[in-house]
Amino acid sequence: MITLYDTTLRDGTQREGLSLSVEDKLRIVSRLDDLGVRYIEGGFPASNPKDEEFFAAVRDLDLKTAVVSAFGSTCRADHRAEEDAGLRALLDTGCEALCIVGKAWDLHVTETLRTSLEENLRMVRDSVAYLKSQGRTVFFDAEHFFDGYARNAEYATAVCREAAEAGADAVVLCDTNGGALPGAVRSVVAAMVESLPGVVFGIHAHNDAACAVANSLVAVDAGCTHVQGTVNGYGERAGNADLVSIVPALVLKMGDDCITRDQLKLLTEVSHFVAETANLSPDPHQPYVGTSAFAHKGGLHASAVSRLPAAYEHVDPTAVGNLARVVVSELAGRASLVMKAKELGVDLAGQPDIASKVIEDIKQLEYRGYSFETADASLEILLKRELGTYEPFFRLESFRCLMEKREDGRVMTEATIKIWVDDERYIATAEGNGPVNALDRAIRLAIGRFYPDLEAIELSDFKVRVLDEKKGTAAVTRVLIESSDGEKSWGTVGVSENIIEASWQALVDSVTYGLSHPERPND
Ligand SMILES: [Zn+2]
Missing domain, CATH: 3.30.160.270 (Alpha-isopropylmalate synthase LeuA, regulatory domain)
Structure with a gap:
């Protein structure tokens, strides 16, 4: 089973113009927990005081299955791991899982870090071993792994071996520059699985060559069992691997149980929720979850689609919580509406007249620019008005x-x-x-x-x-x-x-x- 690791709140916020408040982050954590994502990376505590506030607050969230993780880097050159301020900040978050990044490309070791190849191996080994000795789950992100492997496979492999032997729970192969192509990713991952048997490998892909999702999926094919990505592919430059495309591919096409079929039905809602929370418009053409993702072109009769959906749709839209466009106008918002009504003690399902009137009004309001994805309180008030139970306080x-x-x-x-x-x-x-x-x-x-x-x-x-x-x-x-x-x-x-x-x-x-x-x- 694939372990999903979301980094929307850390790598995703590297996207230009995207910023999330502590409150935004907490709400996203809850939604990702509902969706069944196993690990949620909350931030980089050593680099950002807002992240410290988040890690203090997230401890009070009652999560069902998700584990919150903190991100940092290996100890500095010529410094002991035990005395490193960054590793201390990671431990101080109290997170059960920690992810540290280290250099896997020799060029970056000598030119950016300006230290010896041996010292870099020591930093990786000591940092992972120290965090493990503190009882945490530790993931190691091998930075620039694919570029490093192409130039010095032996050294890139040695870095991964150090991390694994020091006890890393997964060694995550990162395509940091995002330029790798699927063929290379597949053969390199396969080679790593063969040369380091028993090691749990992960993939962390960026989308600079428009291959982040493809690279993640071929990495899984080749033996990676841990996948990192962000909701809607948010991230620096061209973005990270989009979990919103990866997850349904894993569940519906590759037979993996990383989340349940019921959880998968929340995908569209979670995708739109994260977009609205980040104050970005959801992309109507986003695979699986876009409002146009299952919109059939004109001339194709709705009846043909509904008679033989498999002939026109690569997956059943309802499996990912989306709807075929032909029915969107009828049912938009109905599920959340029925739920909201239930909270108010009203069985909307039993009152089709009111239900269709409310849906009609919501359609009108959405046409005028309203959005209820993150405005659940306004939806409730709207509903109360329709039901005649609205009492203004002034x-x-x-x-x-x-x-x-x-x-x-x-x-x-x-x-x-x-x-x-x-x-x-x-x-x-x-x-x-x-x-x-x-x-x-x-x-x-x-x-x-x-x-x-x-x-x-x-x-x-x-x-x-x-x-x-x-x-x-x-x-x-x-x-x-x-x-x-x-x-x-x-x-x-x-x-x-x-x-x-x-x-x-x-x-x-x-x-x-x-x-x-x-x-x-x-x-
Ligand atoms: Zn990254």
Whole structure:
């Protein structure tokens, strides 16, 4: 069985423009755990203080099967492993699994590291042995392995042998520059399996030659049993190997049980969730999970596809949680909707009229730019409106935002809101560093005394995406707000041509959801 190792949160965040907050990372960890990914690399603690915060917080997550791992490198040249600050930082994360990278290409040892080939072998051996002596699962990433092997196979093999003999649980062959082709990967992996029998080999491929997925799959064919990659192939330059393509190939085409068939049905959802959390648009043409991945070209009758799907589809779209385009418009969002309704105690499956009305409304909203992938709280509020159980906590008469740019460079925003609770009218003015912050404070000022639960609610993240950029300033803006009450977090969405209006919608949903789900100690 193949061991899946996800590095979206570490190697994936090397992608230009991709950044994840600690809260984002924790939510992604939970989704990957649901999907059944065995190891989740959380970050590089020695290089990034945000990662330390993540490793402290992730210990509190209740994971089903996933093990969180931390990434680092071997000890430095001429330093003892026991005294190396980087290895210490790895151990201090408390992670059960650790992954360290070391040089496998002689050129990099002498020219980048500027040390001797012998000393590099010592660093690999001592670092792996030291981490093993501390009772951890240790993976060794052999950096630039394929390029190194092409130039000095004997040395690249020796590096892997040192790591394995020191106790590494897997020796991961890395195509760091991403230029390897499948034929070479297959024969090199086969040669390694033959020359180091009994060693567990892994593959870590980059996509610079558009072969990362292919290279991962041929490496498995040739004997690798550990596969590293990222969700949606996010990563530096052209990206990493895309687990979203690798996993269904392993399960559906190669007969591997790395995750269950039920878990595989979460693939589309997880892929889109990670994209939205990274504030990137999901790629409609992404294999397996794209909205067009099973869209049949015009002229091909839906009835022909449904009569003989295997003649037109390489896998059953429902196996990966996707839907054939011909039915997408009918069923989009239905599964999560039915689930959400169930949480509210409503059996939507038994109320087809309401269900189809809600689906129709969601379709309209999505057409206008709404996205409910990460805005589960807004979905719940929408559903309550349709069911007639929505109870607003306040009614807006009006709000006004003023922005002031000051001589010293500071920008201040002032918001005034006029708001009704029952038959009472309240007016409040507050300042903030931006319109959302000012409006948020004004709401609290106006109605905080009626709703003490408001105090616990915090806006933890705020994402803005401009949709349809071709329209310039008339483009539609989507605002996603993440909120938290210290115990749970929830997402809300707003869409408008006006960014402040979009923010307001998301803000009102956030407050409404938070107040209707108060955190009570003994609940
Ligand atoms: Zn990499």
